[in-house]
Amino acid sequence: MHCPICAHENIAGVDQCDGCGWEIGQTDIPLPTDALSALLLEAQISEIATRDPVSVGVEASVAEAVELMREHDIRALPVLEGTGLVGILTERDLVLKLDPWDAGTERSVRDLMTPDPVVVKPEDMLGTAVHRLCVDNVRFLPVVEGEQVVGIVALRDVLRRLVPALVG
Amino acid sequence: MPVSDEFRRTPISALVRRPLNSVGIDTTLRAAVQLLREENVRYIGVLEGTRLAGMLTERDLVKRAYGSAVGPDTPVSEVMNASPRTLHPQDSLQTALDLLDRERYRHVALVDDRGRPHGVVTIRGIMQFLAESMPETVLNLPPDPTKAPSTAEGA
Numbered sequence: 001m002h003c004p005i006c007a008h009e010n011i012a013g014v015d016q017c018d019g020c021g022w023e024i025g026q027t028d029i030p031l032p033t034d035a036l037s038a039l040l041l042e043a044q045i046s047e048i049a050t051r052d053p054v055s056v057g058v059e060a061s062v063a064e065a066v067e068l069m070r071e072h073d074i075r076a077l078p079v080l081e082g083t084g085l086v087g088i089l090t091e092r093d094l095v096l097k098l099d100p101w102d103a104g105t106e107r108s109v110r111d112l113m114t115p116d117p118v119v120v121k122p123e124d125m126l127g128t129a130v131h132r133l134c135v136d137n138v139r140f141l142p143v144v145e146g147e148q149v150v151g152i153v154a155l156r157d158v159l160r161r162l163v164p165a166l167v168g
Numbered sequence: 169m170p171v172s173d174e175f176r177r178t179p180i181s182a183l184v185r186r187p188l189n190s191v192g193i194d195t196t197l198r199a200a201v202q203l204l205r206e207e208n209v210r211y212i213g214v215l216e217g218t219r220l221a222g223m224l225t226e227r228d229l230v231k232r233a234y235g236s237a238v239g240p241d242t243p244v245s246e247v248m249n250a251s252p253r254t255l256h257p258q259d260s261l262q263t264a265l266d267l268l269d270r271e272r273y274r275h276v277a278l279v280d281d282r283g284r285p286h287g288v289v290t291i292r293g294i295m296q297f298l299a300e301s302m303p304e305t306v307l308n309l310p311p312d313p314t315k316a317p318s319t320a321e322g323a
Contacts, residue, residue: 025284037302042204053273066234077225096205100197100233139292155291162298163262163269166175167262 026052036165040127045120048129048161049143049151054082056089058110065089065109072100076152079113084147087113088140097164120153129158174301177277178261180278184287184299188213188277191244197233198240200224211275211288213250219283222248225275235273254279257286264289 003009007020014025032038055078056065065077069091079087089109097112116134120143121127132141133155143151171270190213197275203212204226212244214222224244250300253271255264257278268291275290 003223039303063235066230069230075230092210094234095201095210095226095229099201099240100229100236100238128296130299133292139226151257155295156274159265159295160269161290163265167265167299 001140017117035067036162039165040130041125041128043161044122045124045129045141045153046151047121047127048121048126048157050155050157052150053078053149053152055144055149057081058108058113060088060109061105062094062109062112066094072113076154078117078149078152079109080141080149085117085119085142085149086116086146087115087162088142089113090140092139099162122150126161127159129153133158173267175261176296178297180255180259180261180264180289181257181286183261183264183293185293186276186287188220188285188288190215190220191215191224193243193245195244196240197238197242197244206256209302213285214244215275215285220254220277220279220285221245221250221283222250223252223277224225224248227274252277255289256280263288264296268294275319 003017003019003022005022006020032041052076054068054072056068058079058081059156063122068077069075076088076090078085079089087110089112093112093114101112117131118138120132120141122143122145123167130139132138139155141153143153144148169220189203189207189209193214195214198292200212200214204210204224211223211225213220214224222245224247228247228249233242238247253267253273254277255267257280259278263274267273268289273287274292277288278286280286
């Protein structure tokens, strides 16, 4: 069993990691059995994340956010208050909450964003990203270190990394 | 069976979870947006008769509708993508994967020889298929291993 903290390979069933002392008795991280599962369990999210993503302030207008999406050809914007992540604004939020013909209104990003988005850490494994994307039914995962947004991962980024292993 | 073998053997139609929600080509933007919301989908087909004439996606709305001069009565045909890439229902899953990856699409409609739509293959559908094919590696992971309980539930 690989320790999720230090990656030390322990004998299956041990209660504590021999490498760092972490209590791993209750965690159940499987061992890789082929190239695909090795990729999911060993590759880190930092390898596929877009670093320093374009973001928007929580008080910005929706029109500004739409302009950012168009200019950078992106589908989601981490929403910041100061330097901290407070939400995410996606195309989905726009379509669900604002009629296109009303887009000239001065509603703020705060009104339309999804607050407290699901996040991942740079050192999380690729399998965690797939887990989050499927179980939480989201398409974008901000990558955070402490309070700072350091990247963003899209469903597409994960698929792109997996394609070589999937098609052999 | 290794998942990569499953990908090669699985017909593309196995990933179509539901039929393509569609509107007629003369439908207003208001009605099209309403359908996107009601069905909680990110794309709809636009039909001319029974033939797929275009697709309307969230992306099309952000690129061509928000902040432009469109009104609720604008025909959907003025905002849709009138030449979407499509696949045939007999195409392989690997072909779909290549296309979605290479062309950066998120979904591709399946269209038969007569131009009739037969559902959509999406990146999410493929990812879900992958997760279900290897649940022990993906779905059973603790969401955050560092927060896994150190004692059994209820102990």
